[in-house]
Amino acid sequence: MTIANAQKAAETTATGGRKRRYRGIDHLSAVDRVVVSLMIIIPTILVVGLVWFPAIASVLLSFTSWDGIGSLSAAKFVGLKNYSDVVSIYPPFWPAVQHNLIWFAVNFFLVTPLGIFFAVLLDREMKFSRVYQTALYMPVVLSLALVGFIWQLMYSKDQGLINAVTGSTIDWYGDPRYNLWAALLASSWRQTGYIMLLYLAGLKGVDPSLREAARVDGASETQAFFRVVFPVMRPINIIVLVVTVIESLRAFDLVWVINKGRNGLELISTLVTSNIVGEASRIGFGSALATFMLIISSIFIVIYLRIVMRGEQR
Template structure:
């Protein structure tokens, strides 16, 4: 029903049709394109199938894929390790750095709009393009870093991409560069929503700028903090494009996402095995997303 000039008006059939379409079409697309494939992957994770032939070629093997992943699949442990490093770096650098930049831009300094666009510009770039930038920056002979440091001669080259002890952090540098602008915008939106009266009251009580931020502003940013945390975890787990462009996720750049791709669409197609890896990634993601949704809905109630 809608209220117009003090009177209640029942929804017409056209209103109901529009509302049904607005809610139903996105729900249908989400179900068909996300949840059906996700549930299908979970089902296939208990099978052995090379993707060739019909479903009658599927062999059901129970939880053998999960056992093989955790006990006899060498790239799995390094991939988990690299994902954890990715997460730690994203928590320690882009999150606080984005918050710092957001607080500075929130002061409405001169040219803040220009700075905001400059910091946010990397977010517009696709991770695949960032991967090509990695090649240009870290190439042994023609790369920017080696040319600036003078490591371009044979015997003096630094192989940033080929060295498994360096390539992960080399790629993470540009990933952090891109993630910082994304997180900055989220923090900035949260800062804009803080009631100015709270800051004025803190100033009247004699609080300095740091005390006001720590005791007034930061607690008000709790919803945004939860969002930033969830996004950081999700971005960590879905990291794929940049490492796949660099070296297809090999030789020190193994991630869970690249292992899934290698097994489902790689040279040795193992749909069931790759689906088990995808199911593990899905469960880890849900362990973070579900508590976030619970907290959000509980707060709304």
């Protein structure tokens, strides 16, 4: 076989191989299209059915008076009456709003700085940093209901660790002077690890040259962090703000386990549940409370999305 024939045979083989490969790719592309379509359609159906439909239904039901018995045709349209009643003649509402604001303030002004502090320490790659990181993050994997039971061992009036050590007889979960702060301490124990992990991931993504430049300019570690590193983590700061607001609104499990959101532990989320699934079921009234939560959380989510999209455009 001459060199020309060999080259021709090689080209023919290569062309045929490419054709077969292209046919294979075309065949797989059809399969891939089906897989991708299923990956889009199935989650979309789940999100619409489990998130959007209940949310829209709650908004619509908030304009009605319905006790949940019988068909929806029994629901009576009352307009904005539920909203006016919530604001004006429902005594637990404003204490619940106040408690949610306190919950947010503690998470944002105390828990967040504490999480940042732990993230900065762990970012230095100190000895046993993996052990400390695991210990701090471990409560995050626990549900708030389980956290409530764990802290019951600490707060129990007769057998709790705190009263056993201090010799006091305070009913930490039962006394309205203390139960909100006791619940906040238990929640903060869990939330700190989550904030720590978010900021630790942000610190790992900061360009080391920025810190080197700040060090060359004579900045201390504290100055370098607040003037160089912290501003660079602006997306993380926004995420933490949105997460803190949403967590403050949806704080439910822990409080419900303690006393079902009564006796000084009223939150908007517990009021929604007690009105919808309580003894005197008021679906429309509870839906109005849920709509308040939806509006507040949606405002912060929209702000977050606008900032993210503006950053991507830049």
